[in-house]
Amino acid sequence: xxxxTVKTSSQFQIVDITKIVEDAVSKSGxxxxxxxxxxxxxxxxxxxxxxxxxxxxxxxxxxxxxVPKSDYEHNSIDDNAEAHxxxxxxxxxxxxxxxxxxxLLGTWQSIMLCxxxxxxxxxxxxxVK
Amino acid sequence: xxxxTVKTSSQFQIVDITKIVEDAVSKSGxxxxxxxxxxxxxxxxxxxxxxxxxxxxxxxxxxxxxVPKSDYEHNSIDDNAEAHxxxxxxxxxxxxxxxxxxxLLGTWQSIMLCxxxxxxxxxxxxxVK
Amino acid sequence: xxxxTVKTSSQFQIVDITKIVEDAVSKSGxxxxxxxxxxxxxxxxxxxxxxxxxxxxxxxxxxxxxVPKSDYEHNSIDDNAEAHxxxxxxxxxxxxxxxxxxxLLGTWQSIMLCxxxxxxxxxxxxxVK
Numbered sequence: 001x002x003x004x005t006v007k008t009s010s011q012f013q014i015v016d017i018t019k020i021v022e023d024a025v026s027k028s029g030x031x032x033x034x035x036x037x038x039x040x041x042x043x044x045x046x047x048x049x050x051x052x053x054x055x056x057x058x059x060x061x062x063x064x065x066x067v068p069k070s071d072y073e074h075n076s077i078d079d080n081a082e083a084h085x086x087x088x089x090x091x092x093x094x095x096x097x098x099x100x101x102x103x104l105l106g107t108w109q110s111i112m113l114c115x116x117x118x119x120x121x122x123x124x125x126x127x128v129k
Numbered sequence: 130x131x132x133x134t135v136k137t138s139s140q141f142q143i144v145d146i147t148k149i150v151e152d153a154v155s156k157s158g159x160x161x162x163x164x165x166x167x168x169x170x171x172x173x174x175x176x177x178x179x180x181x182x183x184x185x186x187x188x189x190x191x192x193x194x195x196v197p198k199s200d201y202e203h204n205s206i207d208d209n210a211e212a213h214x215x216x217x218x219x220x221x222x223x224x225x226x227x228x229x230x231x232x233l234l235g236t237w238q239s240i241m242l243c244x245x246x247x248x249x250x251x252x253x254x255x256x257v258k
Numbered sequence: 259x260x261x262x263t264v265k266t267s268s269q270f271q272i273v274d275i276t277k278i279v280e281d282a283v284s285k286s287g288x289x290x291x292x293x294x295x296x297x298x299x300x301x302x303x304x305x306x307x308x309x310x311x312x313x314x315x316x317x318x319x320x321x322x323x324x325v326p327k328s329d330y331e332h333n334s335i336d337d338n339a340e341a342h343x344x345x346x347x348x349x350x351x352x353x354x355x356x357x358x359x360x361x362l363l364g365t366w367q368s369i370m371l372c373x374x375x376x377x378x379x380x381x382x383x384x385x386v387k
Contacts, residue, residue, distance in 0.1 A: 001161065001228045032259065034294050034353075034387050036163050038226050040235030042178040047346040049300040054331035058339050059346065062325070067191070073183035081187050088176040088188065088219070090346070092238070095163075095224050095353050097296050097385040099259045104383060106298030109350070125233060127226040129163050129258060129387060130290065130357045165292050167355050169364030171307040196320070202312035210316050217305040217317065217348070221367070224292075224353050254362060256355040258292050258387060 002027060002126040008118035012060050015113045016051045017124055018105070021096070024126035025103045035103050038093040038125045043083035043117035045090030051110035063114070083117035090114060098128060131156060131255040137247035141189050144242045145180045146253055147234070150225070153255035154232045164232050167222040167254045172212035172246035174219030180239035192243070212246035219243060227257060260285060260384040266376035270318050273371045274309045275382055276363070279354070282384035283361045293361050296351040296383045301341035301375035303348030309368035321372070341375035348372060356386060 002024035006015050017037075025035050037046060047059070063086055072081030094111065097104045105111070113122060131153035135144050146166075154164050166175060176188070192215055201210030223240065226233045234240070242251060260282035264273050275295075283293050295304060305317070321344055330339030352369065355362045363369070371380060 001226060001233075032385070034163060034292060034385060036224050036226055038224075038233065040233060040238060042235060042237035048350055049342050049346050050332075052332070052335070054335060055339060055342055058330040058332050058343065062330075062343050072187040072190075074179075074181070074187050077181070077183060081184060084178050084184055085187065085191050088178050091220070091223065091349070092177055092235075093224050093226075094349065095294050095296075095351050097259060097294055097351075097383050099385070104259075104296065104298060106300060106350075106381075108300035109298060123235075125226050125228075127161070127163060127228070130355060130362075163292060165353050165355055167353075167362065169362060169367060171364060171366035201316040201320075203308075203310070203316050206310070206312060210313060213307050213313055214316065214320050217307050220349070220352065221306055222353050222355075252364075254355050256290070256292060256357070 004124045006122045008115040008120055011118050013115040013118055014056050014059055016110050017113050018110045020124055021111050021126055022103055025098055025128055028128035030098055030128040031101045033098045033129050035096045035098050035128045040123055043080055043087055044122055045087045045114045046094045047090055047112050047114055048109050050108045051112055080117045086116045133253045135251045137244040137249055140247050142244040142247055143185050143188055145239050146242050147239045149253055150240050150255055151232055154227055154257055157257035159227055159257045160230045162227045162258050164225045164227050164257045169252055172209055172216055173251055174216045174243045175223045176219055176241050176243055177238050179237040209246045215245045262382045264380045266373040266378055269376050271373040271376055272314050274368050275371050276368045278382055279369050279384055280361055283356055283386055286386035288356055288386040289359045291356045291387050293354045293356050293386045298381055301338055301345055302380055303345045303372045304352045305348055305370050305372055306367050308366040338375045344374045
């Protein structure tokens with residue numbers, strides 16, 4: 001298993017982690033298989049798609065409109081229910097095919113860590129089988 | 130493959146199935162690999178996150194607001210289109226890394242079965258490779 | 259790895275690809291394992307659930323209401339931000355258990371490709387381990 005750490009710098013942020021995953025697959029020596037990327041976190045998520053600054057702002061705007069600030073019960077304990085709800089929708093793990101020793105991503109696909117409750121230090125786990 | 134059954138007791142419910150998955154990984158004997166949890170159901174889903182009573186109520190409230198009762202066409206056949214829509218968003222399978230013979234979950238991560246059309250008997254399939 | 263191509267015929271469409279996945283699992287010769295289905299695309303997605311014409315229209319209606327046309331910044335570059343947002347929610351890969359040489363799907367589960375920005379030619383990658 002490969003582990004990397006990313007430090008986010010704001011409450012809501014999108015970080016392109018494609019290179020981290022590509023390096024892990026390369027180091028694994030697996031030529032054909034499955035690459036699983038997982039975050040051991042409950043207030044972050046993973047998405048796959050085009051990474052460009054305009055769309056990054058669109059993602060962040062949409063996510064905030066989708067789960068607006070509200071009087072969630074969890075907020076009486078820890079004021080981050082919105083982050084948990086977003087994380088539940090996107091999930092904390094994604095799997096990718098590996099072929100020819102490389103992770104197969106389309107031209108417009110990047111792997112992105114979505115920070116919903118930063119800034120924090122986030123661990124990225126990659127396993128290739 | 131390991132299979133377990135959970136009986137839900139109400140229409141909307143969240144059931145913590147982490148222990149079922151941990152036991153399956155332990156029994157598999159796999160020390161490093163991928164654990165796949167899957168539900169053979171179209172009106173339930175899986176989420177991963179913090180499991181505590183306040184947040185459980187927040188999840189259920191948000192899911193019902195997110196897909197409100199409406200005049201969906203499927204409801205003329207079987208009155209559960211809302212459950213199908215929720216299931217499509219969350220998905221019926223989740224994969225987790227296994228290392229040191231254990232499923233890797235963060236401190237605040239539990240694996241939860243979301244019942245969207247209960248009460249029913251739900252099968253949980255776990256495969257570890 | 260197995261690859262198939264599906265040509266979609268309209269902007270928004272749902273295509274049942276269950277047979278493609280079942281055939282790939284059969285050809286793989288794997289009797290017990292994990293089947294990963296992946297799309298190398300950023301404006302399509304995969305869902306799993308009941309495939310019937312009424313529900314298909316419900317899915318398409320809900321997805322369009324969920325991410326309505328808006329003034330997203332990405333649309334100044336390429337007028338498909340809505341498709342990217344939908345794809346981020348549903349994801350481009352899904353994993354399924356394989357047992358007895360077959361992909362395990364429930365009675366009401368079909369694997370569906372969701373076209374959010376068609377018509378296009380879409381590649382489907384299936385790997386079984």
